[in-house]
Amino acid sequence: MGFDWNVIVNNRGLLFQGLMVSFQLTLVAIVGGMALGTVLAMCRLSRFRVLAVAAGFYVNFLRSLPLILVIFWFYILTPQIVGHPIDAYSSVLIAFTLFEAAYYCEIIRAGIASVKAGQVNAGLALGFGRWHVMRYVVLPQAFRNMLPVLLTQAIIMFQDTSIVYVVGVRDFLTTADVVANSNNRPVELYSVVAVTFLVICFTASRLVGRLQRKYAL
Amino acid sequence: MIEVTNVSKWYQQFQVLDDCSLTIRKGEVIVICGPSGSGKSTLIKCMNGLEPFQKGEIKVDGVSVGAKGTNLPRLRSRIGMVFQNFELFPHMTVRRNIALPQVKILGRTRDEADARAVKLLERMGLPAQADKFPAQLSGGQQQRVAIARALAMDPVAMLFDEPTSALDPEMINEVLDVMVALAQDGMTMAVVTHEMGFARRVADRVVFMDQGMIVEDATKEAFFGTPRSERAQLFLSKILQH
Numbered sequence: 117m118g119f120d121w122n123v124i125v126n127n128r129g130l131l132f133q134g135l136m137v138s139f140q141l142t143l144v145a146i147v148g149g150m151a152l153g154t155v156l157a158m159c160r161l162s163r164f165r166v167l168a169v170a171a172g173f174y175v176n177f178l179r180s181l182p183l184i185l186v187i188f189w190f191y192i193l194t195p196q197i198v199g200h201p202i203d204a205y206s207s208v209l210i211a212f213t214l215f216e217a218a219y220y221c222e223i224i225r226a227g228i229a230s231v232k233a234g235q236v237n238a239g240l241a242l243g244f245g246r247w248h249v250m251r252y253v254v255l256p257q258a259f260r261n262m263l264p265v266l267l268t269q270a271i272i273m274f275q276d277t278s279i280v281y282v283v284g285v286r287d288f289l290t291t292a293d294v295v296a297n298s299n300n301r302p303v304e305l306y307s308v309v310a311v312t313f314l315v316i317c318f319t320a321s322r323l324v325g326r327l328q329r330k331y332a333l
Numbered sequence: 334m335i336e337v338t339n340v341s342k343w344y345q346q347f348q349v350l351d352d353c354s355l356t357i358r359k360g361e362v363i364v365i366c367g368p369s370g371s372g373k374s375t376l377i378k379c380m381n382g383l384e385p386f387q388k389g390e391i392k393v394d395g396v397s398v399g400a401k402g403t404n405l406p407r408l409r410s411r412i413g414m415v416f417q418n419f420e421l422f423p424h425m426t427v428r429r430n431i432a433l434p435q436v437k438i439l440g441r442t443r444d445e446a447d448a449r450a451v452k453l454l455e456r457m458g459l460p461a462q463a464d465k466f467p468a469q470l471s472g473g474q475q476q477r478v479a480i481a482r483a484l485a486m487d488p489v490a491m492l493f494d495e496p497t498s499a500l501d502p503e504m505i506n507e508v509l510d511v512m513v514a515l516a517q518d519g520m521t522m523a524v525v526t527h528e529m530g531f532a533r534r535v536a537d538r539v540v541f542m543d544q545g546m547i548v549e550d551a552t553k554e555a556f557f558g559t560p561r562s563e564r565a566q567l568f569l570s571k572i573l574q575h
Contacts, residue, residue: 241412242434
Protein backbone atom coordinates (compact mmCIF):
# COMPACT_ATOMS: atom_id res chain seq x y z
CA MET A 117 0.00 0.00 0.00
CA GLY A 118 1.56 3.28 -1.11
CA PHE A 119 1.00 6.80 0.11
CA ASP A 120 -1.61 8.98 -1.50
CA TRP A 121 -0.91 12.61 -0.79
CA ASN A 122 -3.73 13.74 -3.05
CA VAL A 123 -6.07 13.35 -0.10
CA ILE A 124 -4.29 16.33 1.48
CA VAL A 125 -4.51 18.48 -1.64
CA ASN A 126 -8.16 17.63 -2.18
CA ASN A 127 -9.09 18.53 1.39
CA ARG A 128 -6.78 21.50 1.80
CA GLY A 129 -9.66 23.94 2.26
CA LEU A 130 -11.13 21.94 5.13
CA LEU A 131 -7.78 21.39 6.79
CA PHE A 132 -6.94 25.09 6.50
CA GLN A 133 -10.25 25.95 8.11
CA GLY A 134 -9.44 23.56 10.95
CA LEU A 135 -6.04 25.16 11.42
CA MET A 136 -7.69 28.57 11.60
CA VAL A 137 -10.02 27.31 14.33
CA SER A 138 -6.96 26.14 16.28
CA PHE A 139 -5.31 29.55 15.85
CA GLN A 140 -8.50 31.33 16.85
CA LEU A 141 -8.84 29.25 19.97
CA THR A 142 -5.22 29.92 20.88
CA LEU A 143 -5.59 33.64 20.29
CA VAL A 144 -8.79 34.02 22.30
CA ALA A 145 -7.37 31.96 25.14
CA ILE A 146 -4.16 34.03 25.15
CA VAL A 147 -5.94 37.37 25.15
CA GLY A 148 -8.70 36.32 27.53
CA GLY A 149 -6.38 34.28 29.71
CA MET A 150 -3.83 37.07 29.98
CA ALA A 151 -6.42 39.73 30.75
CA LEU A 152 -8.10 37.61 33.40
CA GLY A 153 -4.69 36.36 34.57
CA THR A 154 -3.46 39.93 35.09
CA VAL A 155 -6.53 40.74 37.16
CA LEU A 156 -6.08 37.54 39.17
CA ALA A 157 -2.39 38.28 39.71
CA MET A 158 -3.18 41.75 41.02
CA CYS A 159 -5.84 40.25 43.29
CA ARG A 160 -3.34 37.73 44.64
CA LEU A 161 -0.89 40.55 45.36
CA SER A 162 -3.60 42.80 46.75
CA ARG A 163 -3.55 44.16 50.26
CA PHE A 164 -7.18 43.08 50.62
CA ARG A 165 -7.02 39.58 52.04
CA VAL A 166 -10.41 38.49 50.72
CA LEU A 167 -9.34 39.18 47.14
CA ALA A 168 -5.96 37.53 47.62
CA VAL A 169 -7.42 34.39 49.16
CA ALA A 170 -10.23 34.07 46.60
CA ALA A 171 -7.84 34.49 43.67
CA GLY A 172 -5.40 32.06 45.26
CA PHE A 173 -8.14 29.47 45.65
CA TYR A 174 -9.23 29.88 42.03
CA VAL A 175 -5.70 29.50 40.71
CA ASN A 176 -4.77 26.50 42.83
CA PHE A 177 -8.09 24.83 42.10
CA LEU A 178 -7.82 25.09 38.33
CA ARG A 179 -4.15 24.24 38.27
CA SER A 180 -4.81 20.98 40.04
CA LEU A 181 -7.32 19.81 37.42
CA PRO A 182 -6.38 18.17 34.12
CA LEU A 183 -7.29 20.35 31.14
CA ILE A 184 -9.37 17.58 29.57
CA LEU A 185 -11.53 17.43 32.69
CA VAL A 186 -12.13 21.18 32.64
CA ILE A 187 -13.17 20.94 29.00
CA PHE A 188 -15.59 18.09 29.65
CA TRP A 189 -16.90 19.83 32.67
CA PHE A 190 -17.78 23.03 30.85
CA TYR A 191 -19.20 21.11 27.93
CA ILE A 192 -21.55 19.14 30.16
CA LEU A 193 -22.18 21.53 33.03
CA THR A 194 -22.56 24.92 31.33
CA PRO A 195 -25.82 24.02 29.53
CA GLN A 196 -27.28 22.88 32.84
CA ILE A 197 -26.22 26.09 34.55
CA VAL A 198 -27.39 28.51 31.86
CA GLY A 199 -30.48 26.38 31.14
CA HIS A 200 -30.06 25.95 27.39
CA PRO A 201 -27.62 24.05 25.20
CA ILE A 202 -24.49 25.90 24.08
CA ASP A 203 -22.29 24.91 21.19
CA ALA A 204 -19.09 23.02 21.82
CA TYR A 205 -16.95 25.83 20.42
CA SER A 206 -18.24 28.41 22.93
CA SER A 207 -17.81 26.00 25.79
CA VAL A 208 -14.16 25.27 24.94
CA LEU A 209 -13.46 29.01 24.50
CA ILE A 210 -14.72 29.62 28.03
CA ALA A 211 -12.93 26.58 29.42
CA PHE A 212 -9.61 27.50 27.80
CA THR A 213 -9.79 31.12 28.92
CA LEU A 214 -10.60 30.25 32.52
CA PHE A 215 -8.03 27.45 32.59
CA GLU A 216 -5.21 29.44 31.02
CA ALA A 217 -5.95 32.45 33.24
CA ALA A 218 -4.83 30.40 36.24
CA TYR A 219 -1.48 29.66 34.59
CA TYR A 220 -1.02 33.19 33.29
CA CYS A 221 -1.81 34.52 36.74
CA GLU A 222 1.18 32.70 38.18
CA ILE A 223 3.47 33.81 35.35
CA ILE A 224 2.35 37.42 35.71
CA ARG A 225 2.64 37.28 39.49
CA ALA A 226 6.23 36.12 39.18
CA GLY A 227 6.81 38.89 36.60
CA ILE A 228 5.44 41.55 38.94
CA ALA A 229 7.54 40.18 41.80
CA SER A 230 10.63 40.39 39.57
CA VAL A 231 10.39 44.19 39.47
CA LYS A 232 12.53 45.60 42.28
CA ALA A 233 10.88 47.35 45.22
CA GLY A 234 13.10 50.37 44.54
CA GLN A 235 11.25 50.97 41.26
CA VAL A 236 7.94 51.08 43.12
CA ASN A 237 9.40 53.48 45.66
CA ALA A 238 10.75 55.70 42.89
CA GLY A 239 7.29 55.83 41.30
CA LEU A 240 5.58 56.56 44.61
CA ALA A 241 8.18 59.20 45.52
CA LEU A 242 7.46 61.06 42.28
CA GLY A 243 3.81 61.26 43.28
CA PHE A 244 2.28 58.43 41.27
CA GLY A 245 -0.63 56.64 42.94
CA ARG A 246 -0.44 52.87 43.43
CA TRP A 247 -2.41 52.15 40.26
CA HIS A 248 -0.24 54.45 38.16
CA VAL A 249 2.92 52.86 39.54
CA MET A 250 1.49 49.51 38.43
CA ARG A 251 0.48 50.85 35.02
CA TYR A 252 3.59 52.87 34.08
CA VAL A 253 6.40 51.38 36.12
CA VAL A 254 5.76 47.80 37.23
CA LEU A 255 3.66 46.12 34.52
CA PRO A 256 5.75 47.27 31.52
CA GLN A 257 8.87 45.86 33.16
CA ALA A 258 7.07 42.77 34.41
CA PHE A 259 5.79 41.95 30.92
CA ARG A 260 9.26 42.38 29.43
CA ASN A 261 10.74 40.09 32.04
CA MET A 262 8.12 37.42 31.50
CA LEU A 263 7.81 37.70 27.72
CA PRO A 264 9.69 34.45 27.03
CA VAL A 265 7.61 32.48 29.53
CA LEU A 266 4.35 34.04 28.29
CA LEU A 267 5.11 33.12 24.70
CA THR A 268 6.30 29.66 25.61
CA GLN A 269 3.01 29.18 27.44
CA ALA A 270 1.21 30.34 24.28
CA ILE A 271 3.04 27.71 22.25
CA ILE A 272 2.13 25.01 24.74
CA MET A 273 -1.45 26.20 24.58
CA PHE A 274 -1.50 25.99 20.81
CA GLN A 275 -0.53 22.35 21.15
CA ASP A 276 -3.11 21.84 23.90
CA THR A 277 -5.94 23.15 21.73
CA SER A 278 -5.95 19.77 19.95
CA ILE A 279 -7.62 18.40 23.08
CA VAL A 280 -10.93 19.90 21.91
CA TYR A 281 -11.12 16.71 19.83
CA VAL A 282 -12.91 15.16 22.81
CA VAL A 283 -15.96 17.38 22.42
CA GLY A 284 -15.87 17.35 18.63
CA VAL A 285 -14.86 20.94 17.90
CA ARG A 286 -13.53 21.09 14.32
CA ASP A 287 -10.01 22.24 15.02
CA PHE A 288 -7.01 21.14 12.97
CA LEU A 289 -6.62 17.68 14.53
CA THR A 290 -10.35 16.87 14.55
CA THR A 291 -10.69 17.92 10.91
CA ALA A 292 -7.69 15.80 9.97
CA ASP A 293 -9.22 12.87 11.81
CA VAL A 294 -12.52 13.26 10.01
CA VAL A 295 -10.77 13.45 6.63
CA ALA A 296 -8.57 10.48 7.55
CA ASN A 297 -11.55 8.31 8.45
CA SER A 298 -13.68 9.20 5.45
CA ASN A 299 -10.76 8.58 3.04
CA ASN A 300 -9.14 5.80 5.03
CA ARG A 301 -5.79 7.63 4.90
CA PRO A 302 -4.76 8.09 8.58
CA VAL A 303 -0.99 7.91 8.00
CA GLU A 304 -0.95 10.76 5.49
CA LEU A 305 -3.25 12.94 7.55
CA TYR A 306 -1.55 12.43 10.90
CA SER A 307 1.85 12.98 9.28
CA VAL A 308 0.70 16.30 7.90
CA VAL A 309 -0.70 17.29 11.30
CA ALA A 310 2.57 16.38 12.99
CA VAL A 311 4.72 18.28 10.49
CA THR A 312 2.45 21.33 10.65
CA PHE A 313 2.61 21.45 14.45
CA LEU A 314 6.36 20.97 14.33
CA VAL A 315 6.93 23.78 11.84
CA ILE A 316 4.63 26.23 13.61
CA CYS A 317 5.91 25.56 17.11
CA PHE A 318 9.56 25.45 16.12
CA THR A 319 9.28 28.75 14.21
CA ALA A 320 7.40 30.33 17.10
CA SER A 321 9.97 29.30 19.68
CA ARG A 322 12.76 30.70 17.48
CA LEU A 323 10.83 33.97 17.35
CA VAL A 324 10.53 33.95 21.13
CA GLY A 325 14.31 33.75 21.37
CA ARG A 326 14.66 36.75 19.09
CA LEU A 327 12.08 38.85 20.91
CA GLN A 328 13.73 37.97 24.17
CA ARG A 329 17.04 39.39 23.01
CA LYS A 330 15.37 42.47 21.57
CA TYR A 331 13.33 43.41 24.64
CA ALA A 332 15.68 42.28 27.37
CA LEU A 333 16.21 45.02 29.92
CA MET B 334 9.80 73.34 55.69
CA ILE B 335 10.25 69.84 57.16
CA GLU B 336 9.50 69.29 60.84
CA VAL B 337 10.14 65.92 62.39
CA THR B 338 8.77 65.72 65.93
CA ASN B 339 9.45 62.79 68.29
CA VAL B 340 9.24 60.15 65.56
CA SER B 341 9.66 56.51 66.52
CA LYS B 342 9.41 53.48 64.27
CA TRP B 343 9.54 49.75 64.88
CA TYR B 344 9.92 46.71 62.65
CA GLN B 345 7.97 44.29 64.83
CA GLN B 346 9.96 44.36 68.11
CA PHE B 347 13.01 46.05 66.64
CA GLN B 348 13.11 49.81 67.06
CA VAL B 349 14.68 51.54 64.03
CA LEU B 350 13.90 55.14 64.96
CA ASP B 351 13.92 56.34 68.52
CA ASP B 352 12.26 59.65 69.30
CA CYS B 353 13.81 61.61 66.41
CA SER B 354 13.22 65.34 66.14
CA LEU B 355 14.64 67.53 63.42
CA THR B 356 13.71 70.79 61.73
CA ILE B 357 14.79 71.76 58.26
CA ARG B 358 14.04 75.37 57.39
CA LYS B 359 13.44 76.67 53.91
CA GLY B 360 16.69 76.87 51.96
CA GLU B 361 18.62 74.85 54.50
CA VAL B 362 20.91 71.96 53.59
CA ILE B 363 21.11 69.21 56.19
CA VAL B 364 23.56 66.34 55.95
CA ILE B 365 22.56 63.21 57.85
CA CYS B 366 25.37 60.78 58.59
CA GLY B 367 26.07 57.87 60.86
CA PRO B 368 27.07 54.21 60.78
CA SER B 369 25.09 51.83 58.60
CA GLY B 370 21.95 50.59 60.26
CA SER B 371 21.64 53.78 62.27
CA GLY B 372 18.27 54.63 60.71
CA LYS B 373 19.27 57.60 58.55
CA SER B 374 17.78 56.25 55.31
CA THR B 375 14.67 55.17 57.17
CA LEU B 376 14.31 58.66 58.61
CA ILE B 377 14.32 60.43 55.25
CA LYS B 378 11.99 57.80 53.78
CA CYS B 379 9.59 58.69 56.56
CA MET B 380 9.71 62.32 55.44
CA ASN B 381 7.79 61.52 52.24
CA GLY B 382 5.80 58.65 53.69
CA LEU B 383 7.63 55.86 51.86
CA GLU B 384 8.16 54.33 55.28
CA PRO B 385 5.34 54.47 57.82
CA PHE B 386 6.15 55.35 61.42
CA GLN B 387 4.23 54.51 64.57
CA LYS B 388 4.83 57.50 66.82
CA GLY B 389 5.38 61.22 66.42
CA GLU B 390 4.62 63.61 63.60
CA ILE B 391 6.28 64.78 60.40
CA LYS B 392 5.10 67.94 58.67
CA VAL B 393 6.23 69.01 55.23
CA ASP B 394 5.29 72.56 54.29
CA GLY B 395 2.58 72.40 56.97
CA VAL B 396 1.09 69.08 55.77
CA SER B 397 1.22 66.13 58.14
CA VAL B 398 2.76 63.08 56.43
CA GLY B 399 1.35 60.47 58.76
CA ALA B 400 -2.20 61.83 59.08
CA LYS B 401 -5.03 59.72 57.69
CA GLY B 402 -6.58 62.31 55.42
CA THR B 403 -3.33 63.37 53.77
CA ASN B 404 -3.15 62.99 50.01
CA LEU B 405 0.23 61.27 49.99
CA PRO B 406 0.79 61.17 46.21
CA ARG B 407 0.16 64.91 46.07
CA LEU B 408 2.50 65.57 48.97
CA ARG B 409 5.19 63.33 47.47
CA SER B 410 4.97 65.11 44.13
CA ARG B 411 6.16 68.23 45.95
CA ILE B 412 9.19 66.51 47.53
CA GLY B 413 11.91 65.27 45.22
CA MET B 414 13.74 62.10 46.13
CA VAL B 415 17.01 60.67 44.81
CA PHE B 416 17.91 57.07 45.57
CA GLN B 417 21.17 55.21 46.06
CA ASN B 418 20.47 52.99 43.04
CA PHE B 419 19.11 55.81 40.84
CA GLU B 420 15.88 53.91 40.11
CA LEU B 421 15.41 55.36 36.66
CA PHE B 422 12.70 53.48 34.78
CA PRO B 423 14.72 51.15 32.52
CA HIS B 424 12.01 50.74 29.87
CA MET B 425 11.80 54.48 29.10
CA THR B 426 14.22 56.86 27.45
CA VAL B 427 15.88 59.49 29.59
CA ARG B 428 13.53 62.13 28.18
CA ARG B 429 10.45 60.08 28.99
CA ASN B 430 11.72 59.32 32.47
CA ILE B 431 11.74 63.04 33.14
CA ALA B 432 8.65 63.96 31.14
CA LEU B 433 6.15 61.23 32.08
CA PRO B 434 5.67 62.22 35.76
CA GLN B 435 5.19 65.85 34.74
CA VAL B 436 2.47 64.85 32.27
CA LYS B 437 0.69 62.28 34.43
CA ILE B 438 0.98 63.99 37.79
CA LEU B 439 1.25 67.72 37.13
CA GLY B 440 -0.90 67.68 34.01
CA ARG B 441 1.65 69.43 31.82
CA THR B 442 1.41 68.93 28.07
CA ARG B 443 3.89 66.61 26.48
CA ASP B 444 5.66 69.49 24.76
CA GLU B 445 6.01 71.47 27.98
CA ALA B 446 7.32 68.41 29.78
CA ASP B 447 9.79 67.56 27.03
CA ALA B 448 11.06 71.13 26.91
CA ARG B 449 11.54 71.08 30.67
CA ALA B 450 13.38 67.76 30.42
CA VAL B 451 15.76 69.08 27.79
CA LYS B 452 16.46 72.20 29.82
CA LEU B 453 17.17 70.25 32.98
CA LEU B 454 19.42 67.81 31.13
CA GLU B 455 21.46 70.78 29.92
CA ARG B 456 21.71 72.04 33.47
CA MET B 457 22.92 68.58 34.55
CA GLY B 458 25.56 68.62 31.83
CA LEU B 459 23.83 65.88 29.83
CA PRO B 460 22.48 67.65 26.75
CA ALA B 461 23.06 64.76 24.33
CA GLN B 462 21.55 61.91 26.34
CA ALA B 463 17.81 62.56 26.06
CA ASP B 464 17.03 59.72 23.67
CA LYS B 465 19.18 57.07 25.32
CA PHE B 466 17.95 54.44 27.71
CA PRO B 467 19.25 54.47 31.31
CA ALA B 468 21.30 51.30 30.79
CA GLN B 469 23.32 53.14 28.13
CA LEU B 470 24.51 55.74 30.64
CA SER B 471 27.19 55.59 33.30
CA GLY B 472 26.18 55.52 36.95
CA GLY B 473 27.06 59.17 37.43
CA GLN B 474 25.02 60.14 34.40
CA GLN B 475 22.07 58.07 35.58
CA GLN B 476 22.12 59.71 38.96
CA ARG B 477 22.14 63.17 37.36
CA VAL B 478 19.15 62.14 35.24
CA ALA B 479 17.43 61.00 38.44
CA ILE B 480 18.09 64.43 39.95
CA ALA B 481 16.68 66.07 36.82
CA ARG B 482 13.59 63.87 37.03
CA ALA B 483 13.00 64.96 40.61
CA LEU B 484 13.64 68.64 39.84
CA ALA B 485 11.21 68.57 36.93
CA MET B 486 8.38 68.30 39.44
CA ASP B 487 9.37 71.69 40.92
CA PRO B 488 9.78 70.29 44.43
CA VAL B 489 9.80 72.47 47.54
CA ALA B 490 12.50 70.21 49.02
CA MET B 491 14.81 67.43 47.91
CA LEU B 492 15.69 64.25 49.79
CA PHE B 493 18.88 62.38 48.86
CA ASP B 494 19.34 58.81 50.10
CA GLU B 495 23.06 58.02 49.79
CA PRO B 496 23.17 59.42 46.25
CA THR B 497 26.83 58.58 45.63
CA SER B 498 27.22 55.29 47.52
CA ALA B 499 26.63 53.12 44.46
CA LEU B 500 28.97 55.10 42.22
CA ASP B 501 32.50 54.39 41.08
CA PRO B 502 34.89 56.87 42.71
CA GLU B 503 35.56 58.83 39.51
CA MET B 504 31.84 59.56 39.10
CA ILE B 505 31.12 60.78 42.59
CA ASN B 506 32.22 64.34 41.95
CA GLU B 507 30.07 64.91 38.89
CA VAL B 508 27.03 64.13 41.04
CA LEU B 509 28.25 66.12 44.05
CA ASP B 510 28.94 69.14 41.82
CA VAL B 511 25.33 69.14 40.67
CA MET B 512 24.16 68.87 44.27
CA VAL B 513 26.43 71.70 45.39
CA ALA B 514 25.02 73.92 42.64
CA LEU B 515 21.52 73.00 43.73
CA ALA B 516 22.32 73.87 47.34
CA GLN B 517 23.81 77.20 46.27
CA ASP B 518 20.61 77.95 44.34
CA GLY B 519 18.77 77.78 47.64
CA MET B 520 17.11 74.37 47.42
CA THR B 521 15.97 72.89 50.72
CA MET B 522 17.83 69.60 51.01
CA ALA B 523 18.15 66.63 53.34
CA VAL B 524 21.11 64.49 52.29
CA VAL B 525 22.05 61.13 53.73
CA THR B 526 25.72 60.73 52.81
CA HIS B 527 29.17 59.87 54.01
CA GLU B 528 30.70 62.54 51.76
CA MET B 529 32.06 64.83 54.41
CA GLY B 530 33.65 67.05 51.78
CA PHE B 531 30.16 67.81 50.53
CA ALA B 532 29.00 68.49 54.07
CA ARG B 533 31.86 70.91 54.64
CA ARG B 534 31.13 72.80 51.43
CA VAL B 535 27.39 73.32 51.57
CA ALA B 536 25.76 71.88 54.68
CA ASP B 537 24.17 74.27 57.11
CA ARG B 538 23.90 71.59 59.73
CA VAL B 539 25.12 68.05 60.20
CA VAL B 540 22.94 65.47 61.92
CA PHE B 541 24.63 62.41 63.34
CA MET B 542 22.54 59.30 63.98
CA ASP B 543 23.35 56.10 65.81
CA GLN B 544 21.06 53.18 66.74
CA GLY B 545 17.94 55.00 65.59
CA MET B 546 18.63 58.10 67.61
CA ILE B 547 19.68 61.58 66.58
CA VAL B 548 22.82 61.84 68.65
CA GLU B 549 24.01 65.18 67.39
CA ASP B 550 22.44 68.04 65.44
CA ALA B 551 24.98 70.80 65.03
CA THR B 552 26.17 73.48 62.65
CA LYS B 553 28.86 72.08 60.42
CA GLU B 554 31.47 74.28 62.12
CA ALA B 555 30.61 72.83 65.51
CA PHE B 556 30.34 69.30 64.14
CA PHE B 557 33.67 69.23 62.33
CA GLY B 558 35.34 71.32 65.03
CA THR B 559 34.45 69.44 68.16
CA PRO B 560 31.56 67.01 67.98
CA ARG B 561 30.13 66.73 71.44
CA SER B 562 29.32 63.04 71.46
CA GLU B 563 31.93 60.35 71.68
CA ARG B 564 30.17 58.27 69.06
CA ALA B 565 30.28 61.09 66.52
CA GLN B 566 33.96 61.62 67.23
CA LEU B 567 34.64 57.93 66.71
CA PHE B 568 32.60 57.94 63.48
CA LEU B 569 34.42 60.98 62.13
CA SER B 570 37.84 59.59 63.01
CA LYS B 571 36.93 56.41 61.12
CA ILE B 572 35.73 58.00 57.91
CA LEU B 573 38.17 60.91 57.82
CA GLN B 574 41.39 59.03 58.49
CA HIS B 575 42.17 58.40 54.84
